[in-house]
Amino acid sequence: MVLPSPPLAPVDSPSPTPAVLIASRGEQLAQWKQRGAILTYQRWLAIIGGLAVAGLAVCVLCLQFGATQIEMGTIASALRQLLRTGELDAAELSPSAVIMMHIRLPRVLMGFLVGGSLASVGVVLQALLRNPLADPYVLGVSSGAALGASLAMLFGIGTTLALLPVLPLFGFAGGLLSLVVIYRLAQSQGRLPIHSLLLAGVILNAILTAFIMFITSIMEPNRSAGLMAWLMGSLTAPGYAMLAVFAVYAAGGTALLLQKAQTLNVLTLGEETARSLGIETERVKKRLFILTALLTGAVVSVSGMIGFVGMVVPHAVRMVVGSDHRLLLPASALVGGTFLVVSDTIARTILAPTEIPVGIVTALTGGPFFLYLLLRRKDRM
Amino acid sequence: MTSEAVELMSRQVSTENPAIEVEELAFRYRTADKKEKAWTLDGLTFHVEAGEIFGIVGPNGSGKSSLLKLLAGLMPPSGGQIRLDGRPIAQLRQQDIARIVAVVPQDYIQVFPFTVAETVLMGRFPHRPSSLWSLGIGEETEKDLACAHRAMSDTDVWGLADRLVSDLSGGERQRVVIARALAQEPAILLLDEPTAFLDINHQIEICGLISRLRAERQLTVVLVSHDLNVASQYCDRVLMLKEGRLSRIGLPEDTIRPDVLRMVYGCDVVVDAHPQTGRPRVTIPMGIGHV
Numbered sequence: 001m002v003l004p005s006p007p008l009a010p011v012d013s014p015s016p017t018p019a020v021l022i023a024s025r026g027e028q029l030a031q032w033k034q035r036g037a038i039l040t041y042q043r044w045l046a047i048i049g050g051l052a053v054a055g056l057a058v059c060v061l062c063l064q065f066g067a068t069q070i071e072m073g074t075i076a077s078a079l080r081q082l083l084r085t086g087e088l089d090a091a092e093l094s095p096s097a098v099i100m101m102h103i104r105l106p107r108v109l110m111g112f113l114v115g116g117s118l119a120s121v122g123v124v125l126q127a128l129l130r131n132p133l134a135d136p137y138v139l140g141v142s143s144g145a146a147l148g149a150s151l152a153m154l155f156g157i158g159t160t161l162a163l164l165p166v167l168p169l170f171g172f173a174g175g176l177l178s179l180v181v182i183y184r185l186a187q188s189q190g191r192l193p194i195h196s197l198l199l200a201g202v203i204l205n206a207i208l209t210a211f212i213m214f215i216t217s218i219m220e221p222n223r224s225a226g227l228m229a230w231l232m233g234s235l236t237a238p239g240y241a242m243l244a245v246f247a248v249y250a251a252g253g254t255a256l257l258l259q260k261a262q263t264l265n266v267l268t269l270g271e272e273t274a275r276s277l278g279i280e281t282e283r284v285k286k287r288l289f290i291l292t293a294l295l296t297g298a299v300v301s302v303s304g305m306i307g308f309v310g311m312v313v314p315h316a317v318r319m320v321v322g323s324d325h326r327l328l329l330p331a332s333a334l335v336g337g338t339f340l341v342v343s344d345t346i347a348r349t350i351l352a353p354t355e356i357p358v359g360i361v362t363a364l365t366g367g368p369f370f371l372y373l374l375l376r377r378k379d380r381m
Numbered sequence: 382m383t384s385e386a387v388e389l390m391s392r393q394v395s396t397e398n399p400a401i402e403v404e405e406l407a408f409r410y411r412t413a414d415k416k417e418k419a420w421t422l423d424g425l426t427f428h429v430e431a432g433e434i435f436g437i438v439g440p441n442g443s444g445k446s447s448l449l450k451l452l453a454g455l456m457p458p459s460g461g462q463i464r465l466d467g468r469p470i471a472q473l474r475q476q477d478i479a480r481i482v483a484v485v486p487q488d489y490i491q492v493f494p495f496t497v498a499e500t501v502l503m504g505r506f507p508h509r510p511s512s513l514w515s516l517g518i519g520e521e522t523e524k525d526l527a528c529a530h531r532a533m534s535d536t537d538v539w540g541l542a543d544r545l546v547s548d549l550s551g552g553e554r555q556r557v558v559i560a561r562a563l564a565q566e567p568a569i570l571l572l573d574e575p576t577a578f579l580d581i582n583h584q585i586e587i588c589g590l591i592s593r594l595r596a597e598r599q600l601t602v603v604l605v606s607h608d609l610n611v612a613s614q615y616c617d618r619v620l621m622l623k624e625g626r627l628s629r630i631g632l633p634e635d636t637i638r639p640d641v642l643r644m645v646y647g648c649d650v651v652v653d654a655h656p657q658t659g660r661p662r663v664t665i666p667m668g669i670g671h672v
Contacts, residue, residue, distance in 0.1 A: 038521070266506050268491075276482075319494075322494065
């Protein structure tokens, strides 16, 4: 062998020696956390706690406004009584306190749950589709749920049948059905490429909307007007029993999604990278899609198609708190809930005593807010 | 013993401790129409020795990247089998594979604004306990942080910890992705075109890093490269693919030769010895158009 002896690594390759070995690892990690490089428990608690307190305060403040103004004093004493005794003595209540307890409070709570669920669903779909502009409407899941609920209304099935909430069940069925259709369409090639999924969603949406339009056109005019108002997205005051059922779905669904927060982080890096990091992507995606469909079905059946919350809120929250889903998901849920409560307050007061669909308010307030954040924090895009 | 002899010994191929064993591996992409498509990969049998840097080269479309994905367990093979550390890959869960093999993909696009530290810590994912009842909000353990710290020190991206990955340059981003792979604490590191799209200074930097990591961490490295000189200078052995079949395997001196390259690539090139390492160096010959 006449070759000059070759070293394994070329001599002239500069070895990038770490320049920061002076400080100990502990000091460096502390510095890391301080600079916000990673999520810490303290930051999580501070942000989630702050948002929860702010959300609660906004809800209480929004109880004042509506067709009739209710004094803060009345609200405070009624809430105090409710918290102390667990029930309200109707005989002692003023009419405004009755309105507060039986109309406004359930509506505000419902608005919070709906907004929070929509934002959670938006966060998950954006991560799954790796598209910061995705939301339940893009996938056609909302339309499917809306079609299911519209059918229930067309055939005059009451809102409850043998104590079962029929409308939400039709919503679930419709949402799930459109999800199954979309999944089969996109999966016919063996796996589930993102582009096919988005395209399938767009087409499915068009078909489902046509069906809904058909239903509204064959309904009696006064009933179809009600259906149209619901489709645009509007909140009503539910009974406490229904509110409780919905709360279980919304909170349970969001908790199940939160359980997959770290998986969602990894999924945003792309399917192949996620698989190389040990995630069974197809199985996890199926589970997440079904969860989001169920949550969307429940939301649509109680509030129709409220747009923009699922897209704007996660997007805006991400710009401020970063992309870690352990923080992003619960923070978006809280901001989404607060956002919808405020939007609904505007919807029921701006033309009082007439109400406008809250879907209009979310689109008109969400859009500019989104643009503002986009301009201000370009770097977090 | 001369240094030459030591070098030859260290590069002597033994079959005592294979990190990856591939037997009669075949793969083809599923196509929508029923027309039988040519095999993307067919009849590949080879092994990768523990601790070696193994290069996969070949013309475009020869199946290099497909082979790497099969070795990483990202797709199931159509035939044959792969064993990692003696265990058949088909019997391993995705999580088990991710604890053995880390992948540095060719193109890395991050859609959402994660910081460098967050990105590297995602490499710890395969080591997280997967409990049904655990909420997804658990904090990183000390071990996770220590591994990420070491990976980031090794790749010199420590100072970038709080920067967004999307704001980094190509070379920096490549080092971050390598750091994430190292945080997985793999035995085998697979790299798909690690120097593509990089300037020459970053190419040298990344290749030097790979050599250093192999030595420091006793890693087995498999890299796909279209750059024959990178393969020649940095790999212990080179596998040459042509149309999905193994065309040649061995030391760079035995694979990167004018006659082999003419057969695989169908063109004539100049191959001489690198002035510093003596390994084969490929250059474009004076063409017919030149006067």
